[in-house]
């Protein structure tokens with residue numbers, strides 16, 4: 001919501017979409033989330049810039065591993081800085097800007113398969129609350145009333 005308030009054009013687009021798909025006088029329902037691509041893009045863009053768990057949960061290397069030119073010794077504590085990944089200019093154009101539209105043309109999702117966007121982590125320890133959290137975030141943001 002803070003990003004939408006600072007980006008009136010994105011706010012207008014989100015409100016337009018809600019007005020078109022949901023109308024006024026009632027709130028969005030869970031089954032309607034799929035019909036709101038711009039709202040979904042706003043939420044992805046927010047997770048990219050502001051991941052609530054910016055370093056995920058710490059991992060420990062079970063055995064010495066080589067990744068690219070780095071050697072991770074057995075027993076090392078490994079932190080994954082998804083805050084930095086979300087702002088990496090090699091991955092995202094204009095990474096500091098709030099541009100939900102980038103997700104209308106990209107198929108990147110946050111379900112753990114696309115490592116450039118993993119606000120819920122990935123692999124065996126991926127957030128088990130993700131399905132609930134994703135629905136809640138869309139439903140809460142989806143009640144913004146069109147102006």
Ligand code: HEM
Pocket residue numbers: 051052053056057058118119120121122123124125126127128129130132133134137
């Ligand atoms: C926007 C909301 C949420 C975000 C961004 C989030 C994010 C995360 C992240 C990044 C992890 C660590 C995953 C990893 O390191 O690979 C995690 C773990 C976890 N989350 Fe969430 N979470 C959210 C909501 C929830 C909710 C609603 C629940 C429960 C109803 C929940 C339950 C858990 C639990 C139990 C773990 C630990 C899993 C494990 O260590 O095996 N989370 N979450």
